[in-house]
Amino acid sequence: xxxxxxxxxxxxxxxxxxxxxxxxxxxxxxxxxxxxxxxxxxxxxxxxxxxxxxxxxxxxxxxxxxxxxxxxxxxxxxxxxxxxxxxxxxxxxxxxxxxxxxxxxxxxxxxxxxxxxxxxxxxxxxxxxxxxxxxxxxxxxxxxxxxxxxxxxxxxxxxxxxxxxxxxxxxxxxxxxxxxxxxxxxxxxxxxxxxxxxxxxxxxxxxxxxxxxxxxxxxxxxxxxxxxxxxxxxxxxxxxxxxxxxxxxxxxxxxxxxxxxxx
Numbered sequence: 371x372x373x374x375x376x377x378x379x380x381x382x383x384x385x386x387x388x389x390x391x392x393x394x395x396x397x398x399x400x401x402x403x404x405x406x407x408x409x410x411x412x413x414x415x416x417x418x419x420x421x422x423x424x425x426x427x428x429x430x431x432x433x434x435x436x437x438x439x440x441x442x443x444x445x446x447x448x449x450x451x452x453x454x455x456x457x458x459x460x461x462x463x464x465x466x467x468x469x470x471x472x473x474x475x476x477x478x479x480x481x482x483x484x485x486x487x488x489x490x491x492x493x494x495x496x497x498x499x500x501x502x503x504x505x506x507x508x509x510x511x512x513x514x515x516x517x518x519x520x521x522x523x524x525x526x527x528x529x530x531x532x533x534x535x536x537x538x539x540x541x542x543x544x545x546x547x548x549x550x551x552x553x554x555x556x557x558x559x560x561x562x563x564x565x566x567x568x569x570x571x572x573x574x575x576x577x578x579x580x581x582x583x584x585x586x587x588x589x590x591x592x593x594x595x596x597x598x599x600x601x602x603x604x605x606x607x608x609x610x611x612x613x614x615x616x617x618x619x620x621x622x623x624x625x626x627x628x629x630x631x632x633x
Contacts, residue, residue, distance in 0.1 A: 399528045399529075401445070401527060401528045404439050404441070404443050404445065404528075405437075405439055405445035407439070407545065407552075408437050408439055408445045408543070408551060409575050409577075410446060410522075411446045411448055411522040413446075413575065414435055414437055414446045414447075414554075414571075414575070415435075416574075417571045417575050418435045418448055420570070420571075421568075421569075421570035421571040426559065426563040426566040426622065427560070427562055427563050427566060427618065427619050427620075427624070427626075428559035428562065428563025428564075428567075428618070428619070429560065429563070430559075431458075431559045432449060432451035432457035432558055433449065433450050433457055433557065433558035433559065434447070434448070434462045434520065434556070434557050434558050435448050435554060435556045435557075435568075435571060436468075436555045437469060437543070437554050437555075438470055438473050438531065438552050438553055438555075439473075439551065439552040440473060440550060440552050441530065442473060442474065442530045443530055444510070444526040444527050444528065444531050445552070446522075446527065447462065447465075447519070454516065454517075454520050457558045461557035462557075463506060463533070464535060464539075464555070464557040465555040465556055465558075466555060467532075467534065467535040467555065468540030468553075468555025468564075469540055469553045470504070470532055470533050470534070470535075470553070470555070471484050471534050471536070471540050471553075471555070472484055472540035472541050472542045472553035472554070473542060473552055473553035474504065474534070475487065476542035476592075477550065478548075478549070478550050479581050480582050480584075481550075481580045481581070481582065481591055482583065482584065482592060483538070483541050483583070483593070483594065484539055484555070484565075485537060485539070485540075485561070485594035485615040486583070486584055486585070486592060486594075486595065486613045486615075487536040488536050488537055488609075489608075490612055490613065492606055493606070495612070496612065500536070501534050501535075501536050503534055504532050505532055505533065506531060506532050506533035507529065507530060507533075509529075510529030510530065510531050510532075511526065511531060513525045513529075537561035537564075537615065538561040538562050538564050538565030538568075538594050538615060539565055540553060540554070540556075541553060541592060542592065544578065544579040544581065545577055545579060546633075548581050554571060554575075554577075555568070556568035560619070560622065562594065562617065562618035562619065562623070562626070563618065563622055565615075565626065566625050566629065569593070569629045570629070570630070573629075576633075578630075579632065584611070585613070589631035590629060590631060590632060591632060593626060594615050594626050595609070595611055595613045596617050596626070597609050597610040597614040598615070
């Protein structure tokens with residue numbers, strides 16, 4: 371080894387910097403224990419594929435989905451396409467953001483979908499600035515071999531992803547005992563279609579025993595709300611309920627109103 375390489379090695383060791391990036395392995399997290407109440411990779415992938423194949427008011431694109439537990443630990447990541455490049459690469463982390471957000475801002479008795487947060491975080495909204503809190507942990511998001519992204523050994527699994535996302539696609543997960551056990555995030559199409567696909571995926575996973583929400587619809591408590599109008603003189607739309615989300619297409623809006631009622 372040359373003197374230069376020896377010096378670089380000694381310097382790296384002295385300041386505690388790893389010389390080579392290692393795949394994320396979840397650190398000290400016992401993934402099996404942390405995720406025992408949540409869907410497996412295979413269950414998530416099957417439910418996501420079934421939801422994506424239905425009309426959702428979007429572009430019919432392939433999707434990513436991520437599930438986190440109540441502590442925000444990633445438990446499963448899946449996609450619907452033939453390979454990881456068949457859906458927007460950026461949507462992998464966005465799906466994880468959405469899952470983290472729906473989990474982080476839902477309670478045992480009150481579910482907030484990511485769609486419900488859109489209006490509240492706009493300038494003048496009651497939660498303005500929320501979207502800048504809790505940033506994504508990039509060490510969790512981008513570690514490891516990209517060839518494993520969306521597989522049962524995705525490098526995000528076991529890590530706390532963080533992140534806040536404020537448009538459709540993230541939903542809290544409640545089991546048959548009405549326990550809040552985590553959340554799902556879906557991304558890859560329009561934000562409105564993402565919400566519809568996430569809703570249908572949650573239903574197939576039998577984790578939609580939602581106790582309450584802010585939508586105004588008791589049968590769909592955390593559904594997306596379309597009540598934004600553009601009053602004269604306002605630079606942005608105003609939501610009558612303060613929980614509104616922009617419309618994407620007439621079809622997506624109609625489908626949202628016909629989604630299965632929660633259990």
